[in-house]
Each structure stands twice: as structure tokens, then as C-alpha cells.
Amino acid sequence: MKRTLTLILIFLGSVGVQAQNKEKAIDVSIGFGLSAPYEEVDYYGRGFYAQGEYVLSLNKWIDLRPYAGVVLTRMSERDPLINPENHTSTANAFLFGGKTRLTAPIPWVAPYLEVGVGGSAGSFETVTLYTDIKDSGLFVHIPFSLGIELGPSHNVNLEFTYYYHNSVEQFAGAAAVGLSFPVGIN
Template sequence: MTLTLRYFIAIIFTVLFSSHSKAQTTGKFIKASIGFGSSTSHYKEENPEVIDGFGFYTQGEYVVGITKWFSVRPYAGAIFTSTDEDKIKNPEGYKVETNAFFLGTKVRLCAPIPWVAPFVETGIGASIGSFETYTNCVNEKKNGVVAHIPIGFGLAVGPKNNIEIGFSFYGNLTSQQSFGGFTAGYSFALD
């Protein structure tokens, strides 16, 4: 190892584990997110532009920051997507649409880096609504409750890391589609 590489590793280690890092503070917060929603089939298709739905995504979280690295996040939200009829270029009417409310609990691991802190999160939840998937491989319409596993990643930015840009993905366990959102969010302290 060269001397420069050793210094670089030492600096990164110091920044990541510094007690002055504020990427995620302890306490209680409310986080609100809004963004661009998308739903897609679980199967690879020959014509991918006809099997995606696009629309609106929103989510709220009650955040319990346990440490700078770890938080528990009960969440609730909604997604409304539809397949653009102008983009359907086949007579079969393939589409993937999601109109659902969802809720659950996630845990987040966040690197305590000032100003720009990457995070990853996962958990378990349920979606309640309508899930339509009509493709070459799938012909399914499901209404009701569907279990899902949320997976998210992104960046918490700003002097207090209370502004977030991220992607949330929800893999449905019993329907033939998944949904998610590219979002921007803001956290409000409750303390």
C-alpha cells in the first residue's frame, strides 16, 4: 500500500466514524416524500416500453433515530400509475397499472457523513388496492391486500441531512408486478 492510499483510507475512516458527524441524529421525526411513481412486471418482455406504468408516488414516515447509523421507520403512502395509451403499439393492450395505498416498517442504515450521507433501507409491509398486469407472459388483475418488501437507497443532503433524494422499490410477493418511486423528501424534527 502506498503512503497516499494509507492517508486516504485514514481520512475516510475518520470522517465516517467521527463523533461530530450528523448524518442521522437520534430522536423522532416526520419525513414526507413525493415523486415520480413507476410499476413494472416481474417478467422480462420482448417489448419493454409497453409493460411499464407511470404516475404519482407519495409517502410519509414516522422516524425513530436510535443511533447516527440506524433508524426504524413506520411508513404509509400511495401510488397511482397507469400505462400511457399512446405508447401501446400492439393490439393486445399490454399494461401494468398500480393504484394502491401501502404501509409497513423499514429500518435504515445511514453513513454518518456531513452534508451528503448515503443510506440503504429495507423492511416489510403490505399494499392495499388494485394491481393489473397484462403482458405477453402474465394476465392478472388482483384487488385486495398484497405483502411487499421495500428496498430503498439514496442520499440525505444538507447541513442537517434533512433533505433526501432517493429511490424506493416495493417487490410484491403475491402479484406479478412491483412498484416504486423516485422521490424527494424532507424531515421535520418532533423534539
């Protein structure tokens, strides 16, 4: 755990050094949050998702993105016909870390893929036939996103983003919309 946090801090510290004299922006996303266990997809927690990223563009293809956000999900009313075992998947956490975005810089519609490493501070509950995890604290996650940047300046994002939490055997994520605001161009 300490080793992972040390790697995250080194990555975030080196981001500013690597991205000198490049475009910078703030990217803010909001959307429909969800959480689901790894082993089943018949049910999921629903809720809210928001995230902010500091964008450091290395070139038109690659961005480095330190981020902070929140995901808050809960199960809706339990229906014995739909969920007879009272399975649960909830996530209430603060998310932070760093991602790299690889973008195909196509005019007006640019698809992208993001991957990175981060941490989650909060509480998670994953209850299935084979899993019964109710835990809170600091957890490592792996973020993964697929999306598109829209507009002549690619300043609108539509994305599906996921945070894989191996220690609690679930993923949290969102279908989100984001806006990017330039903060300085050298």
C-alpha cells in the first residue's frame, strides 16, 4: 500500500516537470454514478459522480491528468422478485490519482482512452452469493475510461469511466459529461 501511494506521489510530482510549455486546462465532469460487483451484473448501485482534472497536454495525442472526484451510490429499494438474496453494491468515496489520455485528434469528434492509477477514500459494500465485503478506508483503484471529445476545440467530453477496486471486488464508475476550460497556453 505504501509503495503504491509513493508511486502515485512520484507520478503526480513529475507531471508538472514533464508538461512544461504545453497547453493546460481544467476538465470538470458530472454524471450518473454506479457501482457493481465483479462477479455479477444483474444489479448495481446508482447515484452521483463528479470529477475535476488538471489537464497537461504533452501533444495532440497524449494528456496527463491528475484528478480528484467523488462517487456516491446506493441500492434502490430492494425488490424480493428482482433481488431475492438482498445483494448489494454501494460506493461512497473520494477519488484521486493520475491518468493518461490517449486521443485520436480527429476534427470535431476525437475518441479517447484513459488509464492510470489512483486511490479511493471512503466506504464500499459488496454482497453477493460468494462475497460479503463491507469495508471503509483507503483503497487502490485502477481508472479506465472510454469517451469522445466534441467541438472544434474538443472542449466537451462524453465518457464512460470506471474505477476498479480489487480489494472490495467491485467497480465504481459513471456515464458522464464534461467541459474543459483552458487555464494557460504557452
